[in-house]
Amino acid sequence: MGALYMGNKPLLKVDSKVSIVMDQLLRLLHYCGLPEGDVDFINSDGKTMNKLLLEANPRMTLFTGSSRVADKLAADLKGRVKLEDAGFDWKILGPDVQEEDYVAWVCDQDAYACSGQKCSAQSILFMHENWAKTSLITKIQDLADRRKLEDLTVGPVLTVTTGAILEHINQLLQIPGSKLLFGGEPLENHSIPQIYGAIKPTAVYVPVEEIVKDNNYDLVTKEIFGPFQIITDYKKEQLPLVLDILEKMHAHLTAAVVSNDAHFLQEVIGKTVNGTTYAGLRGRTTGAPQNHWFGPAGDPRGAGIGTPEAIKLVWSCHREIIYDLGPLPKHWEIPPST
Amino acid sequence: MGALYMGNKPLLKVDSKVSIVMDQLLRLLHYCGLPEGDVDFINSDGKTMNKLLLEANPRMTLFTGSSRVADKLAADLKGRVKLEDAGFDWKILGPDVQEEDYVAWVCDQDAYACSGQKCSAQSILFMHENWAKTSLITKIQDLADRRKLEDLTVGPVLTVTTGAILEHINQLLQIPGSKLLFGGEPLENHSIPQIYGAIKPTAVYVPVEEIVKDNNYDLVTKEIFGPFQIITDYKKEQLPLVLDILEKMHAHLTAAVVSNDAHFLQEVIGKTVNGTTYAGLRGRTTGAPQNHWFGPAGDPRGAGIGTPEAIKLVWSCHREIIYDLGPLPKHWEIPPST
Amino acid sequence: MGALYMGNKPLLKVDSKVSIVMDQLLRLLHYCGLPEGDVDFINSDGKTMNKLLLEANPRMTLFTGSSRVADKLAADLKGRVKLEDAGFDWKILGPDVQEEDYVAWVCDQDAYACSGQKCSAQSILFMHENWAKTSLITKIQDLADRRKLEDLTVGPVLTVTTGAILEHINQLLQIPGSKLLFGGEPLENHSIPQIYGAIKPTAVYVPVEEIVKDNNYDLVTKEIFGPFQIITDYKKEQLPLVLDILEKMHAHLTAAVVSNDAHFLQEVIGKTVNGTTYAGLRGRTTGAPQNHWFGPAGDPRGAGIGTPEAIKLVWSCHREIIYDLGPLPKHWEIPPST
């Protein structure tokens, strides 16, 4: 819609799993008065689309999806892209323990709502040692246990199979000091096809000292687009270690700093580069993008959605028109050359 | 400077022909208090610099120079670039003939000041038939004739040799209907080395019907970074042809629409995409970028200089921090999962 | 509505002639969900309202109405007012004669739509001598002649009686050189009560040299809130005289400068201070305030309606909160007193 608002004629391609939905949306828009020639819609695989882009040479391409494809497209299209990249999103709990029930509930929603299938889902939780002493994890587990297939508070995972998730969990549990906090089992009594994933909401604990190690880092920070999160804790003096871990992440979509301690907020926000960042005791990772800018930061290709500023950045550009209509000063004469 | 204002630590590379100037500027900045660690400076050829960029993987690279290198860099750096590209800049005179002396003087300055060695220099001039009936060209020629080596109103051309320019002129004169308006001769009585160019301010007329032809187009719109311009004219009903020629240009840096006719301004500005565009009877192509945004338009990689908005676009990015400190509503209770 | 958007609790008073309409609007708002306690509504005469304001001492009062009452209120409330004052609105036609039919039609609508009962209605028309030579006045008269009671393109005048308007016309016709252009007669065959006005669309010509005279000025620039306008013309060299006339007017609500001549627009706009000013060949005095700021200029008490900026100016104010949360610099020590 942003592309249309700015007067572009976009060509739209969505993942084939959801193209039937987009097809209906376009028909609705036509019904509401959108001229049929204003937007083109294509159903194809990625390879065909890539070929089309190379030939059509569009002025701008907005890509939402994996970092790998994003980088290929950026090179193919010589940088004429804006990217809304993948999200291994982190949440960090600060030293001030307050409102445990609320924080636990937000963690449950951030990690497991929509079975964790949001680009802003909580992928890793860092707890300050003050929080580690509370019953927060038990509370998160209790909330995860409420979830069930019957009311769709858990559901099928579209892009990762049950086997792949279980294998990922197994690999994590090889790391010294790691342990399964809850979940880790397939869903039962269901008719979800094998090509999808079906697993209980899961959390795995990994010690923060292990996460930072080179041989563990890529494994721990691999995004699982499903009901899965890593949980860890850190001592006060380990905050620089946590900030190192955050700095090494290559995608910087959303984040949450859960604290009302002004100096802690300054420290963490000032030393990280994530895009949409929720700060404060009620901070979450999966917010309400209709209310604010949503997008990554720290990359000139970064796109944004949700605000007039974001739409203008992505779908328009600055053009400077300088009017100089005169009149000439009275008695103007030709000056010397320069 | 923009990169520094925004808190980046830039690595600076300039063309080796001018690196001694930049070296002195940096020493001046250090003398004025710039911490020595705030900016790095490298002297190298382009090949070495390209290798360095690939290894260092900087978050952002601003490139000012030729479109060819720009496209290679954009691919190499996967789009993490902003570009200030080359300029084959056009000026179009509208139907309302006024202030001939002034317009002639601006044409002379735009095309030949600094021997035409500005990225915003006037490369082609489109005259409405009403202007073609005036003595405008004679006036431009008279102004060009004032220029001489003694007072440096003409001077050496750094990047194109005399022979290359003369050869270019010869090729243009093969086009049917084209003719040399003035200039076209080497400078005399000078000690400018052979590796530089030394030529009188030159204008070649090419009929507008010929410019648009595929076999002439690339030749006519080739940028000569020296005291050289194409001049043509168009009839009222040929304006769409002129707009076609402008649309086909691939670099869109600056432009001028010289007219106070409101509807003509609307037509030309609305159907072109150039960046910094001067409109009105006093319109020029080489303006005063300290007063306004200067940069191309119509490309998501486009950079800008000269205004706070431009500096922020190129050297910073939007980051959204949403504070949600609470307090919780009184009597808040855990809601159902979703 | 603006007052409510900004979080105020307004007390609303409208003229008793229209209070029944506002009563229904409030009931509609309540029906749509406006809490009943959010806005108070009072029906009273002006005297009672004045007393109420003095006792309640509201932080801000927005007054729309005559300049006389506005000045009294401003003094009574010690300046805690914003004013949307009366409008003796002018239109000036520039030297470039184009699109006569269109300009005539806009004049007819500006002066006579809603029987001239808009605060932005055209009260006086200044024609450049080039326009005076055309058939513009004949065209305006033809359009006025189309208006009739049957389709309500003329109607009753709420605040001025027929007799008062006729008397005003008679007084104007005493001025040397003035003449009735058209209209000037009561409507016939109607049942409009005597307390209202009922008159044909009317235009009176007064020479511009007479308007500027002290003994005529107040008479000519008296606002008649009905289907009535003054028309005059001026020679090129009389433009300063016209600008003097405009400068002397005390209310500066709306205006129109009908010309596409860039220098004429600069001259007139630069030397006048009216608020909402329409410029260009399609300029009108009665625009579409839903699209732009509508209000007077040149007075610190001036209010505006129709845009977020206007609403914020009138119904809110700037408050500066400077957060300085620390932390202190390490090793901070108490400095000497100052």
Place this chain on the structure above:
Amino acid sequence: MGALYMGNKPLLKVDSKVSIVMDQLLRLLHYCGLPEGDVDFINSDGKTMNKLLLEANPRMTLFTGSSRVADKLAADLKGRVKLEDAGFDWKILGPDVQEEDYVAWVCDQDAYACSGQKCSAQSILFMHENWAKTSLITKIQDLADRRKLEDLTVGPVLTVTTGAILEHINQLLQIPGSKLLFGGEPLENHSIPQIYGAIKPTAVYVPVEEIVKDNNYDLVTKEIFGPFQIITDYKKEQLPLVLDILEKMHAHLTAAVVSNDAHFLQEVIGKTVNGTTYAGLRGRTTGAPQNHWFGPAGDPRGAGIGTPEAIKLVWSCHREIIYDLGPLPKHWEIPPST
């Protein structure tokens, strides 16, 4: 300067005690190139100035001074004023006790720097009971004791005599529970003339329950433009009482909320209307207006200084120019009248 930046021709009047300073400043400005006709300067008493204003009828008057004169001027000039009114400025310390030395030092500077002769000086200090238990007052007293005539950290009071200040202190000490905390004595061994004040930095404690009483309120909140402050304390549950006291003040210039407790800041800032408000542990009342907007809030006559927004609000106004140059739609025809 703001008036000049916006293109006005101001008439400047300052208090006669400082007119010699302004005279020199104007001469400096002329020396630097200010055209002599750009600003007028008058030396007169207030009565003469009032007469001048009534006759000259300026479009805008900015008044900085007492609320009494401000209200008279507002009425005389029918509201064409902007006001920078007097300041009985408050500071409130929140529940989080931190950095006692720093807070004590800021209190000393806010109350006694320049002998308290700033419109933003701290006039009353509200301490949370947690602060009352600390040695804060002792620390403030120690800092006050450092001040001495020799190094001008105390000095003459221009507008209040020693006797008047002592009499004010005496009246305050009649209030049950009030006491002199420190100071309250004339300076000794000096040559300050009798018409000025000469008194040690002074603080008087008054119980918060007494301040709110009608018969004490005006006395306690009377501004003394000298080295004098009221100090009080409040229990957690007395915060609404404190907010009531703040709400009743009629001038709302600056304020400070000294706390890093997010919910306390929300509560106090949300329920007060002061203009320039410093929030956070390092909050002060006398800030650095060159860095931010400085001015009152909550009054449509309120002026601001120090930022482009403030200068534009006070010395300029919004004027809306709507360009509508056409062209007309093809085949346009005159529509029916309305």
